Amino acid sequence: MASDDGVILTNDDAAQCKRFAVEKKYWADPYISLMTPRSSAKHAPEISRGYYARVTAMRSLLHKFLKLTDRNCQVVNFGAGSDTNYWLLKDMDMYPKSFIELDFKSVTARKVNQIKRHEALLQIIASEDGDIRLSKSEIHGSDYHLVDADLSVLSQVEKKLQESGIDKTLPTLFMAECVLVYIEFNKTKELLTWIADQFPAAMFINYEQVNMADRFGDIMIENLKSRDCFLAGVEACKSLETQRHRFLDVGWEGADAMDMLQIYKCLPQADVHRIEKLEFMDEKELLEQLLGHYCLVWAWKDPNNLGLADLDVT
Numbered sequence: 021m022a023s024d025d026g027v028i029l030t031n032d033d034a035a036q037c038k039r040f041a042v043e044k045k046y047w048a049d050p051y052i053s054l055m056t057p058r059s060s061a062k063h064a065p066e067i068s069r070g071y072y073a074r075v076t077a078m079r080s081l082l083h084k085f086l087k088l089t090d091r092n093c094q095v096v097n098f099g100a101g102s103d104t105n106y107w108l109l110k111d112m113d114m115y116p117k118s119f120i121e122l123d124f125k126s127v128t129a130r131k132v133n134q135i136k137r138h139e140a141l142l143q144i145i146a147s148e149d150g151d152i153r154l155s156k157s158e159i160h161g162s163d164y165h166l167v168d169a170d171l172s173v174l175s176q177v178e179k180k181l182q183e184s185g186i187d188k189t190l191p192t193l194f195m196a197e198c199v200l201v202y203i204e205f206n207k208t209k210e211l212l213t214w215i216a217d218q219f220p221a222a223m224f225i226n227y228e229q230v231n232m233a234d235r236f237g238d239i240m241i242e243n244l245k246s247r248d249c250f251l252a253g254v255e256a257c258k259s260l261e262t263q264r265h266r267f268l269d270v271g272w273e274g275a276d277a278m279d280m281l282q283i284y285k286c287l288p289q290a291d292v293h294r295i296e297k298l299e300f301m302d303e304k305e306l307l308e309q310l311l312g313h314y315c316l317v318w319a320w321k322d323p324n325n326l327g328l329a330d331l332d333v334t
């Protein structure tokens with residue numbers, strides 16, 4: 021296995037878990053089944069509930085950002101994997117001026133293939149003016165860009181964002197859903213510093229591990245290591261404070277963080293009650309332990325007072 025292969029495979033895991041949860045009706049996503057093949061694997065209810073909280077919380081902040089900026093903005097999705105938000109936003113008429121996805125070449129190449137195979141995916145990208153450029157591992161449409169880049173190499177990220185027509189003067193939302201933890205801390209520090217330097221109005225939403233300096237964290241690190249998957253950036257995942265400070269220390273104006281157990285309790289409770297009836301779960305402690313080891317961090321830079329500091333997940 022090449023050193024990045026284990027990390028690349030984490031996208032298959034995430035996409036399969038999301039597809040499984042969507043089929044169980046935790047949330048609706050008509051596109052996930054087009055992005056990832058069905059697997060025979062079954063996932064425990066606590067895994068699906070964890071994904072439900074992750075997807076619902078990420079989307080809540082994404083939608084709030086789009087509303088606040090009246091869609092006059094850009095979204096950059098780091099380590100996007102098989103993410104379907106672009107297509108879902110199109111269906112809701114909530115899409116930004118530009119939606120840019122970055123991942124390793126082998127992941128974007130597979131996404132290009134899936135998009136080419138499914139008219140329902142391709143048509144939405146081509147719908148604005150029909151203009152679309154496709155290569156083996158990249159797509160450039162009028163408001164959608166899928167590009168390959170190693171996020172640990174800043175010069176690559178910069179180049180690919182430029183090729184995607186990024187406009188630094190527009191408010192820009194950067195998302196990383198379970199991605200930064202796989203990249204060396206110094207490399208993500210460089211990336212977060214560069215964004216803070218270059219983008220006057222920006223927000224960053226980061227979902228990943230937290231409270232990792234305990235036994236549960238050790239076991240997770242060892243389990244992933246045995247699958248050749250290394251949590252190279254785990255030092256930022258010690259606590260909510262280390263998560264906030266990775267932004268505050270490199271030029272971001274403000275940052276908030278909540279663990280997923282806190283977030284789960286703040287999500288719209290009628291929907292939480294609905295999903296809790298979907299599958300019987302007897303090990304509540306297991307879910308709480310899992311949710312307590314993931315978090316959402318959102319950071320902002322807002323010199324013109326658009327209101328980014330007031331956005332929150334609840």
Ligand SMILES: C[S@@+](CC[C@H](N)C(=O)[O-])C[C@H]1O[C@@H](n2cnc3c(N)ncnc32)[C@H](O)[C@@H]1O
Nearest residue numbers: 028030031034099100101123124170171172197
């Ligand atoms: C756990 S998956 C998450 C995928 C997607 N964000 C989601 O939540 O469904 C992690 C993703 O990050 C990508 N990734 C990790 N390190 C990366 C790097 N250095 N450069 C580019 N992509 C990276 C992986 O290839 C993978 O697609």
